[in-house]
Structure formats: structure tokens, C-alpha cells
Amino acid sequence: MEQKVFINSGKELDELYASAFVVTDENLDRIYGGMLPENKFVMRAGEENKNLDTVQKIAEAMLKCGVRRGDRITAFGGGVVGDVAGFAASVYMRGISWSFVPTSLIAMADSGIGGKTGVNVGLIKNAVGSFCLPDTFIETKYLHTLPTREYRSGMGEIVKTSLLDADLFEFMHGKFKAVEAIKKCVKIKSDIVNKDFTDKNGARKALNIGHTVGHPIEMITGLSHGMSVLLGLRFELLMLRDYLEHNYFYELQSYLSKYIGDTRVTFEPEAVAVIASADKKNEDGISIMYPYSIGDIREVVLSKDEFIRLLKEAM
Template identity: 40%
Template sequence: MSLTGEKMEEVFLKTPSLEGRITIGEGAAALRLPSLVKERKNFVVTDSNVFALYGEFLREYFGDGEVFVLPAGEENKNFQRLFEILKRMTEAGLHRTSRLFAVGGGVVGDIGGLAAALYMRGISCVQVPTTLLAQADSGVGGKTAVDLGGVKNVVGAFYQPCEVIVDPMFLSTLPPREIKCGLGELVKYAALDGGIFELLKANADKLSEREFLFSLILPSVKHKAKVVEEDEKETGERKSLNVGHTTGHALELASGLSHGESVLWGMLLETKLAMKYGVCAREYGEELTALVHRALDVPPVGKIDFSRVRSDAEKARADKKNAEGGGICMSVAAAKGKWALFSLPFEKYREELAEAAREAERERGGDANEKN
């Protein structure tokens, strides 16, 4: 399905805590927002980038409702900003029948969703994701969080939105870096879903074409909704959605790359480790890493310094996905449409990661920073 067409799709996500609706398609915001804001006190969390582009949109649909504008950037997903949001919610006189709208990318969705979960022990939340990454992944599934002590998403809650509105109109204003950021999560779904894998393989020359990428949102959302319905609190199958994220988060914190590009690097290195230890089938792993290389080549190409990879690996120690005992736990692709949990003792992980990084640099022409 092309998300630039007239067709509207609905996906329903049923969990023990809530049954939510995900509306996907051009015009989804205009279709759903009027009824969702009606006859209640509303509070909007957005960021400075979205507000600059869509201030008129916010005024049109939310009128004189309170709007909290978060400074853009992951560095603002912290306790101080969360407290500021909650304080403004209190000052606005919100009550338990009020509704919070998180209108923005992953940072806004994470911190806004957590504010909704905490205020009066939980008020209604609607996610309106405005980036490719948030529309295909983070806006769906109810994970909310802030960062603490240099660790991503370490304080948060599982809190399902009553609705997610996925409208491609927001994506027309995204810069190329944000498109590539979303591509990282789409490649993750290719590692988990055989159908998406084949689509990306067959269209590897279209990885920078927005309309093609937008067409992958629906299958990605359907895959995630199915996983979350089976395992809302990440005790089993939902761990699959962390493919590439253990090493990816460590590289993101160390390098300043976007989340999606960091996940691509994490997938590349972790798949190499999984192949070496027999966790990932060799032929499939080589196909997947070739796809990841194609995605990494999509401009803009961020800089990463693998000379520090041993020290960067330290950041994986605090990852919330690790088990007791100090091992580094990774969710990895095992075969087409299959995944596995894979753990290594920290010192072994650091040693193997450095070797995988050297191999990746050789594959990319000797310097991961120079390929354009």
C-alpha cells in the first residue's frame, strides 16, 4: 500500500491493559483528531522543530488547549523536562478524563507517553508520530521512558496509547537524516519478518525513496502489533524488537549518530558475532549484512570512530536488556523470519566487537567514515 494514496488502514492492538487503534494513511489526522479532542481538556506535548513547522496545524485542531514545546533533541529526554511537563499539566488543571497528545518523533512520544502514564496514575494518551522512525516503530506499542545517567530509556513504563495516528503528511518535511534514521528501524523489521526482508532485498535500490519507505510502515506496524499483543511487557517475544539495539545504543551514546543509523551499525556488528558463534545461519547472515551495508550507504553517512570501540562497549554494560551476571545480551537475527537471544561475557563481547568492527571497516573500503 502506498501511504500517499487515499486508502486508510486500521490496525487494532489488544493488550490486557487496553485495546488501541492505529490509523494509517493520508488524512488520518484530519479524520481522527476532531473526535478525539472533543468535549475534554487536552494537553499537547511537541518539540521545537515540530512546533516551528506545524504550529498552525496545532492551533487548528487543539485551539486554546495547552501546548508544551520541548526543546528538540535526545538530550532533553530527561527528568528535568519530564518534571516541567507534569508541572504544566498540573497548572493547566488536567484531571483523569483529560487527554495528552504526543505530537512529534521518538523523544516526544517517549517523554509525553511517560507523562501521561504518571499524571494522576494515568490519563488517556494519543500518539501522533511525525517521523518515519516513530510512525513505523516507536509510536506503537506503549513503551515510554526518559534517559538517566547516560543510559537510554532506563526509567519508564509500559503505557498503551488509546490511539496512534500515522499520517504521511508529516513526513514530507523530514530532512534526509531523519529518513535514514527511520530506515534503520525498517531494516530491523526486515530482520524479523521474511516478507519485509524480501521486499527490501528486491528494492535495495529504493532505500532512499520516500514513497517506497512509507509503504513499509503498514507491514512494520502490523508485525509490531502482533508481537506486542503476545508480549506487552517484554518478557519473551517482544525482546525480538531489540535486534541491533544493545550495541546500537552503546554506539549512539558514544558517537552522536542518529538512533536508526546506530541500530544499523549494531545490527551489522551483532550479526557478524552471531554468525561466528553459529547463532545466525551463514548464508542468511551474509544477505542481511549486505542489506545493512546498502542502508548505511544511504546519505547522509554519519561518522563513527571504531578506534574507540573497546571503550564504547562499556556503555553496553548498563543496557537494560542484560541479564544478571554481567553478560551482554543481544537479540539477533537467526534465519529469515527468526531471531534468537545471544549472550557473551563482557570481556569476550568487547574483544569480538572490536574484531567485527575491523572487519566492517575493511568491507566498507577501510574507513567507515569516508564512504559517501
């Protein structure tokens, strides 16, 4: 099923008002609460609230507002709001329709596409989730209020996506225009998702570059999602440098450094390995997807010991 995605169509307000219920977070409610309908649930902001407790609270609020099976709900917010509200929609009364009005750069360029929803359980990201496509209404005007840290985080997912596509990679080396980058990311991700909606035949795995090490970094350090993915990518490339052509390896390192800046992290490699091996994508060893060249994404599966050894060498 093709996802409906609208970019700067101006339809997002109609969508918000046509919905029976809106989910947002406290930061967005502070800025945009005045234009949101009354039937809403305002969750606490941040990754630590992407959990089953919040889903329970959303379900209780929807029941209280009389949301029925034929109704639609709308997520208004970043990737966390989308992941949680989408999951709630997919299980509420065995599944109702949902729309997403993404407000962060990550959500516009990445999480608003593809219908993966989910919540974390302990330190394991998206341990519980579903596939449930929203209609997505991207309005780039919301980026004006996005804090710098979150904008940089969004750039992380865009940089990641650029390693999947030569055209976007080239575009990133010219004058950056957010709307253009978002349009390109939407197209690249949609094309991949259309080949492998439920993540079964391998095509969608390409989107995981940077995430094997990035997700544990995010959960251990509390760094933003996109910055964790960039750091994850840097470590993964260092771990797998023997697979990569020499000049290309250095080109990618300097490209990533432009976006990572002086951000540094400390962690125990063993702790990263424990979280990585618990990931749902890892059945027989720890899988790392890596860009063998731009657009040619390959997989290597490592034993836990090998993973720890290579990560220690990369640090």
C-alpha cells in the first residue's frame, strides 16, 4: 500500500481538526497548543517517555473522549510522538487510522515515512511495535521553532540517508536547503519501504546503517537520536574499515565529522554489545549494515566477542 505524503500542502490544520483526537508533547503544546483541538493528549517530552506507560495513558484518554474504531487520530510532534501515538493507534480497538503532522526534522525526513511505530522497553529501543502507515502532512514552517540540538539531530538522519543515494550525497555537498533534502529523503525512504514494508526481505535493512552502535549509544548516553546515529556510523565504519576502499573510508570520516563536530561519547563496549545483541534484528550474532559504496549497502554479522574487539579498536 502506498503511503499518502503531502509536503507543504497547507492541509495539516484540516487534518488536525478532522481527527477525533490529537497526541502531542508538552513542548509543542506550549508553542502550538492554541491551534490544537480540545480532544488531545499531551505526553511528557523525550525518549524516556516512549514507553508502554504512555501508551496506556493515551488509550485511557481516548476512551474517555469516546474515540471509536472508525475514528482517526493525529500525532502532532517529533519522532517520539509519532512512534508512540502510531503504536497506540495500531492497537486501540485492534487498530484505528492515524495521521502524522511531523514537527521535527527527523520526523519530516525519516520517521514520518514507512509506518514503523513502537516504544522502548528498558534500554531496548522499539522492543514493542507494529507496522501501521499514517497519512503524513509535512509542513516545514514548524522547523522555525525547532531547537538547534534537535535540528542537528535531524541532520544526522539526513546524512545517514545520503549514504544510500548518490544524488542526495552530491546534494549534501552543495548549498543545503531543508525542503529539498526532506523531499529527497521522503522519496528514498518510500522507495525502500515499498519494496519491504514489513522488514522481511532485507531491502529495509539498508536504513539501519549507523543504528547497530547508534541505538545503544542513544540509550546509554541520552544523546539525541540523529547524533547517536552519526556517532554509530563513525564507529561502525572504523570497525569495518578493512572492508572499505582507503580513500572512500577517509572521505566518509571527514563528511561525518562535519556534522558530528566536537561531540564525544564514552561508554563500555560490553554494554553496547549487550544492547545490540538484544535488538530484534539480531538473531544469530550482531548485524551491521554498512555502505560498501554510496548506495551499495551490505551486511556483516559478527559474534558478540568479535563485535566487542572491533569496537574497542575503533574507540
